[in-house]
Amino acid sequence: MGMTTVSQPVAEGRQIPGESGVWVFFFGDMVIFLIFFVAYLVHRAGAPELFAQSSQELGLAMGVANTLVLLSSSLLVVLGLGAVRREGRSVAVGAFRGAMACGVLFVVLKAFEYTHIASGTTGLDLNAFFSWYFVLTGVHLVHVLIGLGVLGLMVSRARQSGDGAEKRMMVIESGACFWHLVDLLWMLIFPLLYLVA
């Protein structure tokens, strides 16, 4: 029996992607990050010059590279999910593994950037801006690491066949949405830290 989408039908032509329960967590996470962003902008208002000067010490190219890597991983997850729905297991596994590789690359780039800042080569003390930088990117990095585990689970489910196809699809769809959430949050962290500080 081939895999088919099992998104929960609610109305004709409209479906909740993945498990409906995980969306409570997703929306909650998005709201928490919004509160983080507001607190960050409040602190920035107290020392705009410090934030602007410190922000320019971050490598813009690194921020762009991080963004492009995550966007590419998201596209691979979309391709993988589509392949699972079309019963193309090998393509799906390849796409999810590709997304994992992108995730690992993101972590490596972030580690390089952390080392660069922590080693003091920026010539600046770890001021309020960099405290926020580490909080926002650190919490996001935890999401990336969890996401890598989720992608691993998606690879294992995509390789399976036989009974339980609906449950497997639910795991894969929910996991895909979590990885996109990781991408979505970075779409906000990147401009706030690297561009408008």
Added chain:
Amino acid sequence: MKAKPTTRLFSLIESRAGIVWIVLVVLTIANPVLGIEGHLAGSTGVHLLGVAILTIAVVKVRFVGLDFMELRKAPVPMRLMFEAYCLILWVVLTACFLWL
């Protein structure tokens, strides 16, 4: 006769998700260009470019939600929740950026 997996992959890339990805990449590259311009601009220019950067960021978030997370095809209340989040996000971030 079924299409080869690679054929399916390419057809998927050519679908909406692929186009959205290209748009997101272009917006990602446009954002730093605006940021650099902002460093060079005067006070008013900095504010306008800051709002432009935040607007692009929220547009990107909306694309990721609607097209990658498939919320475009989600039940109306769920989609409205996400649209409301994007709107609140834009209003709150630009207000904090401009008036704090």
